[in-house]
Structure formats: structure tokens, C-alpha cells
Amino acid sequence: MSNLLIGAIVAMVMALSFYTIGVFAERKQGRLLWWHAVIFWLGFLCDSLGTSLMSRISGGHFSLTLHGVTGLIAILLMAFHAVWATVILLKKDQQAQVKFHKFSLWVWVIWLIPFVMGMFIGMM
Known part of the structure; x- marks a missing residue:
């Protein structure tokens, strides 16, 4: 197993860990907090790194496959999710902070x- 593949796997598992912790902690606490947004950004960064490494392994090009398209949608949603969480917190929108977990769960499921x-x- 190459070092690039090991790095990509570690980055993706870290993305899964960060995102899962952030989404379910936010849901449990009943409102979006700053540390949740930090965790969402870390998840996004790890996913971006893992995706970049996997792309290098596969030749560095986007493929119009189910995995490629769903992956692109997922990473764009993660970016939007992290940006929107940050905006809500900066605006101190209390109502949005309480409702944000509904969107978070859908982004996580799609991801x-x-x-x-x-x-x-990878197993095939």
C-alpha cells in the first residue's frame, strides 16, 4: 500500500470522525456553537486533503461516475455547510442556531x- 493511499485513507477517516462528532454533538446540544463550526471546517479540510490525494492516485482528473459526481456534491455541500455555520454564528442568529442541526444531518447523510x-x- 502506497504512502499516498495511506494518507488519503487517514484523511478520509478523520473527515468522517470530525463530521460525525460535529453533527451529532450539535444535534445533542440543540444549537450550533462555535466549536461545531470549527469541527465542520476540520472535516471539510480533511475531506479535501483525502480527495486531493485520491485524485493524485487515480491520475489527477475528475471522472463523471456516480462516485465522482456524488463526491463533488458532497464536498461542495460540506463547504457550504461550514460557511453557512460560520455566517450564522457571526450574525448571532439564535433561531438559525437552533434549527441548523436539521441541515447538518442531511449534509452528513449525503456525504x-x-x-x-x-x-x-477501493476493496474491489
């Missing part, structure tokens, strides 16, 4: 699709 798909592709 899991290419994550799991990538595991199966």
Missing part, C-alpha cells in the same frame, strides 16, 4: 454516500 461508495470501490 456518507460517496464515502461508503469509495470504500467499496
Whole structure:
């Protein structure tokens, strides 16, 4: 197993860990807090790193496959999610802070699709 692949796997598992902790902690606490946004950004950064490393392994080009398209959607959603969380916190929008967990859960579920798909592709 190459060092690039090991790095990509570690980055993706870290992204999963950060995102899962952030989404479910936010849900449990009942409101969006600053540390949740930091965790979302860390998840996004780890996912970006893992995606970049996997892209290098596969030749550095985007493929119009189910995994490629769902992965692109997921990473764009993660970026939007982290930015929106930050904006809500900066604006101190109390109502949005309480409702944000509903959006977070959907982003997490959508993100899991290419994550799991990538595991199966990697095992084949």
C-alpha cells in the first residue's frame, strides 16, 4: 500500500470522525456553537486533503461516475455547510442556531454516500 493511499485513507477517516462528532454533538446540544463550526471546517479540510490525494492516485482528473459526481456534491455541500455555520454564528442568529442541526444531518447523510461508495470501490 502506497504512502499516498495511506494518507488519503487517514484523511478520509478523520473527515468522517470530525463530521460525525460535529453533527451529532450539535444535534445533542440543540444549537450550533462555535466549536461545531470549527469541527465542520476540520472535516471539510480533511475531506479535501483525502480527495486531493485520491485524485493524485487515480491520475489527477475528475471522472463523471456516480462516485465522482456524488463526491463533488458532497464536498461542495460540506463547504457550504461550514460557511453557512460560520455566517450564522457571526450574525448571532439564535433561531438559525437552533434549527441548523436539521441541515447538518442531511449534509452528513449525503456525504456518507460517496464515502461508503469509495470504500467499496477501493476493496474491489
